[in-house]
Amino acid sequence: MASDYFLERLREDPDDVRWGIMAHDETSEDRLGCCYKYMGSTECAGDGKTPNSAVNIKVFRLSEIYLIAAEAALNKPDRDPALAADYLNQIRRRSPNLPEATAATITDDMILDERSRELYGEGHRFFDLIRKNRTIRFNDDFGGVPSQGRPETIDRTYGKIVLPISQDEINTNPAIGEQQNPGYL
Secondary structure, three states: OOOHHHHHHHHHOOOHHHHHEEOOOOOOOOOOOEEOHHOOOOOOOOOOOOOOHHOOOOOHHHHHHHHHHHHHHHOOOOHHHHHHHHHHHHOOOOOOOOOOOOOOOOOHHHHHHHHHOOOOOOOOOHHHHOOOOOOOOOOOOOOOOOOOOOOOOOOOOOOOOOOOOOOHHHHOOHHHHHHHOOOOO
């Protein structure tokens, strides 16, 4: 289900082509929060094969490369904001009513916002925010019932950011079992 943050970013341009993968979710009659990205469309047309989920899942794609390049150009030691804006604008064209980025206006936040729109449903957002040392605010209460098991906001200090060493790794090399990351048995 799409977060309110994602939907707010998408609402910045009602003509954004990415609305085409969104459908109503179960929270209300009018909330477009359900993603059909890997079904090919909201009609589940797929790619002409059966089953509908046969749409090729994008593992690495050109739009992600442009976003990585924009961030790199903006943050490298010899910053090139004009190049960063050029890379970002390759993706921002999907939102024809948003103003183009320029060397004077491009920011990390602008790139992160575009990453959230373009890479929605692909598992990048959490890692992008942790990598940029940002606080993550969850709004995943459903029907007024709060999520269990973690606070509403987390950052790098949250104990579960560092994952456990998997049991398969410990079985392969028992000595690392004694080095299990904090917070795990």
